[in-house]
Amino acid sequence: MAEPVRVRRLTDQEGQRLQQIVRRGDSSSVRYRRAMMLLASAGGNRVPVIAQLVQADEDTVRDVIHRFNEIGLACLDPQWAGGRPRLLSPDDEDFVVQTATTRPAKLGQPFTRWSLRKLAAYLRRVHGRVIRIGREALRCLLARRGITFQRTKTWKESTDPERDAKLDRIEHVLENFPDRTFAFDEFGPLGIRPTGGSCWAEQGRPNRVPATYHRTHGVTYFHGCYSVGDDTLWGVNRRRKGAANTLAALKSIRAARPDGAPIYVILDNLSAHKGTKIRAWAKKSKVELCFTPTNASWANPIEAHFGPLRQFTLANSHHPNHTVQTRALHVYLRWRNANARHPDVLAAQRKERARIRSEKGIRWGGRPVTEAA
Numbered sequence: 382m383a384e385p386v387r388v389r390r391l392t393d394q395e396g397q398r399l400q401q402i403v404r405r406g407d408s409s410s411v412r413y414r415r416a417m418m419l420l421a422s423a424g425g426n427r428v429p430v431i432a433q434l435v436q437a438d439e440d441t442v443r444d445v446i447h448r449f450n451e452i453g454l455a456c457l458d459p460q461w462a463g464g465r466p467r468l469l470s471p472d473d474e475d476f477v478v479q480t481a482t483t484r485p486a487k488l489g490q491p492f493t494r495w496s497l498r499k500l501a502a503y504l505r506r507v508h509g510r511v512i513r514i515g516r517e518a519l520r521c522l523l524a525r526r527g528i529t530f531q532r533t534k535t536w537k538e539s540t541d542p543e544r545d546a547k548l549d550r551i552e553h554v555l556e557n558f559p560d561r562t563f564a565f566d567e568f569g570p571l572g573i574r575p576t577g578g579s580c581w582a583e584q585g586r587p588n589r590v591p592a593t594y595h596r597t598h599g600v601t602y603f604h605g606c607y608s609v610g611d612d613t614l615w616g617v618n619r620r621r622k623g624a625a626n627t628l629a630a631l632k633s634i635r636a637a638r639p640d641g642a643p644i645y646v647i648l649d650n651l652s653a654h655k656g657t658k659i660r661a662w663a664k665k666s667k668v669e670l671c672f673t674p675t676n677a678s679w680a681n682p683i684e685a686h687f688g689p690l691r692q693f694t695l696a697n698s699h700h701p702n703h704t705v706q707t708r709a710l711h712v713y714l715r716w717r718n719a720n721a722r723h724p725d726v727l728a729a730q731r732k733e734r735a736r737i738r739s740e741k742g743i744r745w746g747g748r749p750v751t752e753a754a
Contacts, residue, residue, distance in 0.1 A: 386446050386447070389450050390423075391423050393536065393539045395453065396420075396423065396680065397676070397679060399679060402457075403416055403688035404568075406579075415445050417435050417685055418431050418437070418445050420684060420688075421686075422446055424564070424680065424684060425552070426609075430721075431685075433721060434689070468518075469514065469522070473512055474526065477504060477512060477522060478522075478528055480503070488503070500519060501515065539675050539676045539677050541676075544674040547672060547673060548680060551671050551673065551680055554669075555609060558645060560609075560610035560611075561642065562644070562647065563609065563634045563647070564606070564609065564648070565627075565631065565646055565647070566605055566648060566678070566684065567603060567605070569600060571600060571601045571706065572598070573598035573700060573703060574596055575698070576695055576697065578697025579697060590698075599620070600620075601619060602619050602620075604616050604619055606630055606634050607683040607686055614686050615718070616630075618703065622651070622653050624653050627656075628656075628659050631646060631659065642667070644667065645671055646663075646670055647672075647673065647681050647682060648672060649672065649673045650674075654670070689717070690713065690714075690717075694710050
């Protein structure tokens with residue numbers, strides 16, 4: 382049996398970049414959808430689930446995953462065709478890219494970054510190689526080679542000494558126990574304010590939401606739970622993060638599998654997730670807590686599903702209070718769970734799980750499970 386198609390293990394930089402694109406959106410819909418595919422695959426989601434999540438063909442998802450495994454994050458950028466023949470040789474283009482990505486101070490120039498004008502002027506007077514190129518052609522060349530003008534950023538490398546062991550454990554439970562694996566996380570704070578987004582509108586007449594400077598409703602945090610096997614997402618809004626709210630969420634996850642068999646919950650290592658009471662309850666209730674490594678929350682399967690939740694309920698919204706905002710989240714979650722997979726697929730999965738429980742003699746609700754269950 383062929384191995385399922387999935388992305389290779391992400392580096393910390395790749396995981397954080399994909400998470401940033403999915404959470405904040407991107408000006409390019411192609412980059413946004415491809416980033417969602419990769420993050421969902423890194424979180425253990427299978428190709429049919431990802432295809433339904435982004436409304437794409439399964440072959441497209443597989444192509445993106447294979448392309449990422451070959452060239453990394455460069456696969457996010459579409460390869461547009463067309464244009465006149467290039468005037469510079471491939472070797473000249475490589476030299477331009479190398480120069481643009483080298484700090485000017487290392488090349489004896491008295492500034493900390495290149496502008497197009499300074500870079501073009503420098504290339505015209507390089508000893509032993511003269512490259513004559515205009516500013517617009519230079520900009521297009523750099524864009525075509527994936528070099529853009531952007532802010533310098535810092536990265537948080539995972540310093541977790543058990544990074545590989547934790548990622549191995551997460552991959553193991555996702556591969557071997559998907560029907561008994563869940564994910565938990567929070568996002569927020571969620572304030573009551575008009576939030577910009579995107580929508581279809583007549584050209585030159587964008588849809589607008591009002592601005593506000595008086596925010597007197599406080600904030601909430603969405604506590605989300607995701608069933609990997611059922612592809613089901615649910616959650617609740619709380620006024621704050623805390624061990625008590627985490628424990629309540631874990632109990633709701635345990636209630637989703639009340640047969641008493643062990644379950645696995647993937648979550649990050651926030652202090653509110655691993656208190657003494659939580660660990661004691663988990664041990665007693667046969668719940669294994671699989672923590673993601675420090676600064677590697679991208680390994681949590683729920684992260685890819687938070688992106689659409691934000692885009693379709695919070696972005697481009699103007700909720701008057703937290704009650705209405707929470708109701709909108711729950712209405713979307715009901716719609717999402719009803720449309721996550723084809724009903725025939727879900728029915729077949731439920732029937733298969735019932736058959737396995739019956740063969741193993743697992744009891745559900747105090748009675749032996751049959752296929753009719």
